[in-house]
Amino acid sequence: MKKEMKLWSLLKHPNILPFLGYCFSPATPHEEADGIAILSLVSPFMERGDAVRYLWAHPDVNRLSILEGLLRGVSYLHSMNIVHRDIKGSNVLINDSGSAVLADFGVSTFLENNRYLQSNSGTSFTSSGTIRGSLRWMAPELVLGNSQTPSKGSDMWSVGCTLMELAILAAPYVSYKLDVQVIAAMLQKELPFDDVCVTGGNMHQSQYLVSRLWTVCLECWQSDNTNRPSADDVSAAITSFR
Template identity: 35%
Template structure:
């Protein structure tokens, strides 16, 4: 149902919220999202970026180059622990379909306790590095793409929570696609929360003050996303 391009926004929003609640309760990843045929050599010299969520490697899925984002784990964490902690983000990511959102293929479970999200690989890298190599690139079309992607997320009650140029990827058609290499995307009927402050230069003042003065569970909101968007515009 969620893969229907013409699905009404209100139905998509309610369906995503139901999916979130179901996954949050069951703490499992739907079997249909588990991928086979994924290959990766895990060469750390080829790591594209390192974020709070995991390490990103180039790999293959079928006959396509893919982005393999391996969830970090501690020695004491089991595979079941990792699934319970990340099930909501991974399941919801698989149902976010928009031309300005990085396509997400599914979940790869490998080794004894390894878990990875598999997405489309973007050869042009992120917006920050792309503009360094192509400084004459028109900025406004890319900003418009970011607006479209963020508007879609907010339209289905999802808070990005870590918007900045390094989390915007550039497609082969030179379009901007929102991605997330830091704080988890969470469907939100109320403010989402994360114990990670994130990069302070893109963080709304109220979030930063909340983190320092009250407790580590600071609410991310659509308004704080807009602050981060404005900072990203200035960055670009």
């Protein structure tokens, strides 16, 4: 949690959940931590909840503006040489003005040669090579062990998953119930969504929007992570839909 607090406290952007500070509270008896205080991180309360639940409750909301907000948040992180590592619909919150803010930096990582990392040389911001994140949204190279190093490209795979998730309100690999089935699908190079899922999803939006998103997402799901578009490129493409 200390790593998350130090990283999150550096972030200042309209589409990033604000970090307000931290507090200590006494441990409850069932936590078996006599006399030890619990550290909690403090942020504004997002009464509207995450984007998935919000869109289920408000199907006529303009989803394009929410997708644009998500991309602006990711672009900001990547401009600071930070990868989020756990981009998904439930980590996109909706603030009081209806804008998307990216949250949950518990597994986020500074890339090498980052100016913030260099200025905090006594602090470790890196994580172990084990799988950390939400498997269904993760890039195959991280899940299958082809690469244990998160990258902007691996974030962009997750962005593609999240764009389509919020467009049709269905999770990646929705036809598979078990993680082992998802891993097997990745081994077979199956995409997180297919045409049947896209055309039959809970869109409440025009098929025109979803078909254009599909083209963008396919670019995000290229097998070579170095060929995936940048967050700025996807943001520009999404904005052009207006």
